[in-house]
Amino acid sequence: MKKIFRKIHLWLSVPFGLIISIICFSGAALVFEDEVMELCRHDLYYVKKVEATPLPIGQLVEKVTVILPDSVSVTGVSVSSDPDRAYQVSLSKPRRASIYVDQYTGEIKGKNERAAFFMFMFRTHRWLLDSMKPDGGVFWGKMIVGVSTLLFVFILITGAIIWIPRSAKALKNRLKIVMNKGWRRxxxxxxxxxxxxxxVVLLVLSLTGLTWSFSWYRSAFYKVFGVEMQQQPQHGGQQQEAKTEQKRGEGKLNGKGERADKPQNIFASWQSVYDVLSQQNPDYKQITVSNGSAKVSFDRYGNQRAADSYTFNPGNGEITDIKLYEDADTSGKIRGWIYSVHVGNWGGMFTRIITFLVTLFGATLPLTGYYLWIKRSWNKRKN
Known part of the structure; x- marks a missing residue:
């Protein structure tokens, strides 16, 4: 029986091994993206000097809106519990665009842009540098990554079956890495x-990663947890709604023909919402306030996308509804857990280091496998 699994293991690995190495290596490169970027661009993410009191959010937003084109609007502000970190002001477009602002001086520090290296690694990891076809054609890069990851699961399982030793003595040898008996050994x-x-880690990363590749797999994955997948809203829907509301407010004129609601008044309620939420949640990690809603996240283990959600009246900042994370729908929790487990941040720095090392090692498995296969084939020809 092991001969069959050995053949399956080999003939799945040979054609897809190099792609698997690329996926694993690019994934490892993304694990510490935030730390690398903050180290390289410390001046963007952190303020020069911490003052006693930050400027009001409305005043900061006004400074941002002045430099924005008419087609772009502010959709939210994220405030970290760390007073050294600059405020992050989210924009309506392009997707996930934002600007960092020194909350003590009002200085516009710059745009939050993904470095070319990490963008390259991300596109490699997800799509092998391919892109979605405007005409709805086959997304080959995404398909190849998905198929390769799925086959990697079978390669790992067949490899484990082949590995199973026949005796306790053999088990001891199978668990050792000998370094003094030549390169081949x-x-x-x-x-x-x-x-x-x-x-185990490679299987978990592969199984969670597949949820981004195939809708049928994602539906089955969620169904295991008793959740039926629902149609997700299109990206940018909430941003467009926020933008529309903002433009409506900016378009109102008073009796003198001037705008009745200037930016600092439009966003004045955001400051009061932040003040209330920061007082109610002294252990918060980050508070994000947007048009009529706010989220509070905490620095805890587990789902790193977990957050309590609040709804408020944009006119006066009164909190009208509270939805704690523990009461959130299961699908949202699972989605957050999938992401947290896949990127390895669910257990803090320790699990991120483990994820980085194991993923990097995973990139070498096909390469060592190729070496052993070629060496064995060469010896057979010589004999």
């Missing part, structure tokens, strides 16, 4: 023993 042990040490 070292690469063999690294592939076999190292693979078995990393298999």
């Amino acid at each position: 070292f690469w063999y042990d690294l592939h076999v023993a190292g693979g078995i040490y990393a298999i």
Whole structure:
């Protein structure tokens, strides 16, 4: 029976091994993207000097709106519990665009732009540098990544079956990586023993990653947890609604022909909402206030997208509804957990380091496998 699994393991690995290495390596490169960016652009993410009191959010937003084109509007402000971190002001477009502002001086520090290296790695990891076809054609890059990841699951499982030793003595040898008996033995042990040490994490990363590749898999994955998938709203819907509301407010004129609601008045309620929520949640990690809604996240283990949601009256900042994370719908929780587990941040820095190391090692498994296969084939030809 092991011979069959050995053949399956080999003939799935040979054509897809290189793609799997690329997916794993690019994924490892993204694990510490935030830390690398903050190290390289510390002046963008952090203020120069912490003052006693930040400027009102309305005043900061006014400074941002002055430099924006008419087609772009402010959709939200994110405030960190760390007083050294600059405020992040979200924009209506392009998608996920934002500007960092020094909350003590009002200085516009710059746009939040993904570095070319990390954008390259992200597009490689998700789509092999392909892009969605405007005419709705096959998204080949995404398809190849999805198929390769799915086959990687079978490669890992068949590899584990092949690895199963026949005796306790053999088990001991299968778990050791010997470094003093030549390169071939070292690469063999690294592939076999190292693979078995990393298999659980690699399986988890593969199974969670597949939810971004195939809708049928995503539906089945959610169904395991008793959740039926619902149609997700299109991206930008909430931003467009917020933008429309903002433009409506900006368009109102008073008796003198001037705008009745200037930006600082439109967003004045945001400051009062933040003040209330920060007082009610002294252990918050970040508070994001947008048009009529707000979210409070905490620095805790588990789902890193977990947040309490609030609805407020944009006119006076009165909180009208509260939806705690523990009462949120299961699908939203699962979606957050999938992301947190896949990127490895669910357990803090420790799990992120483990994810980085295992993913990086996962990129070497096909390479060591190729080496052993070529070496074995070469020896057979010589004999």
